[in-house]
Amino acid sequence: MADGLVISVDGMGGDHAPESVLDGIEIAARKAPGARFLIHGPAARLTQMLEQRPAAKAASTVRDAEKFVAMDVKPSQALRQGKGTSMWNALVSVETGEAQACVSAGNTGALMAMAMMRLRKMEGVHRPALxxxxxxxxxxxxxxxxxxxxxxxxxxxxxxxxxxxxxxxxxxxxxxxxxxxxxxxxxxxxxxxxxxxxxxxxxxxxxxxxxxxxxxxxxxxxxxxxxxxxxxxxxxxxxxxxxxxxxxxxxxxxx
CATH class of the missing domain: 3.40.718.10 (Isopropylmalate Dehydrogenase)
Structure with missing residues (x-):
């Protein structure tokens, strides 16, 4: 990935994913041409869909993740079974320093629980907030x-x-x-x-x-x-x- 802002994206997060997610990346790529995007999800499907979104395609790298977190999964279940999902991998990219931020429109409780596990809390913060x-x-x-x-x-x-x-x-x-x-x-x-x-x-x-x-x-x-x-x-x-x-x-x- 190029130097500068790198955003890790859960490509399968949300009720209308991945279409709405890729549409959002297309808009963001046009508004912030210096940003790069790591998109986590089924690689073959995402790569094909990026062909209709030229700005997103040029600014993105796709990371394969065949599993995703369903919107109705409980946070505890997501923690037990979420490893390797698009949401989990998107957070890990921030944890390892490959990206500076993670974006997901998926299951809020699962995202909060996974973020607490993978990214921890900043010093002085006892509870996260939405x-x-x-x-x-x-x-x-x-x-x-x-x-x-x-x-x-x-x-x-x-x-x-x-x-x-x-x-x-x-x-x-x-x-x-x-x-x-x-x-x-x-x-x-x-x-x-x-x-x-x-x-x-x-x-x-x-x-x-x-x-x-x-x-x-x-x-x-x-x-x-x-x-x-x-x-x-x-x-x-x-x-x-x-x-x-x-x-x-x-x-x-x-x-």
Whole structure:
């Protein structure tokens, strides 16, 4: 592979793989001509399909993996039986330093479990989080956690805040993203102990964040802050509610 950014891709991850995966690589290859892609999956099939995607073909190397992780497999089963699958091999490419990032649209629980095993966690991070990029009136907000952890204590929410702030700076190029904790009100006394504890820790521990304080659900789409922090249970419900509302409005507009 050429020098520069190398992205390892699970070619069989997702409900519409591999077609949608290769379509995504075609778009990415055109937008980022310096990037290279390692695509893991059935080599003969992927190679044939790349013939209709010239930019992806020129920027990619295919690594054969005949097995893949099904969308309905439990994480524990994926760990036991996942070795040699397209998802597993995509992660191993990052572990060995051959690629700098791994992309998969496959089974989220399996991906999280495999990543924890193969890549481990960064120092200071006790739990990973899922982040969603949420369209707002100001551009987009990074919302996390949206499903990895149904519960999170105050210290874990602080970790999510730090990771979310770093994510927003890296993706959006923001110099100082504004961070808020999702709550049922903006007053200091509102919310459960975990969310109030997180606010105290951020304010009193000298965490280097532009901390806005508490935000409410409608603040997400307003773009009141750049990073919205919550537990995975609340975040997932908020995200799915927004998705359903968007589909409902789109349906009304088509009628």
């Amino acid at each position: 982040v969603a990029t949420w369209p707002t009136a100001q551009g987009f907000a990074a919302v996390l956690d949206v499903g990895a952890n149904v519960e999170a204590d105050g210290s874990q929410l602080v970790e999510f805040a730090i990771m979310g702030e770093a994510f927003h700076r890296a993706v959006r190029g923001s110099s100082r993203p504004k961070v808020g904790l999702l709550n049922v009100g903006s007053e200091d006394q509102k919310g459960h102990e975990e969310i109030r504890s997180a606010a105290r820790l951020i304010r009193e521990a000298g965490v280097d964040l532009d901390f806005y304080g508490f935000v409410e659900g409608d603040d997400i789409s307003k773009g009141t802050v750049d990073v919205v922090v919550t537990d995975g249970f609340t975040g997932n419900i908020a995200m799915k509610t927004a998705e359903g509302t968007a589909r409902l409005v789109a349906g009304f507009l088509r009628e």
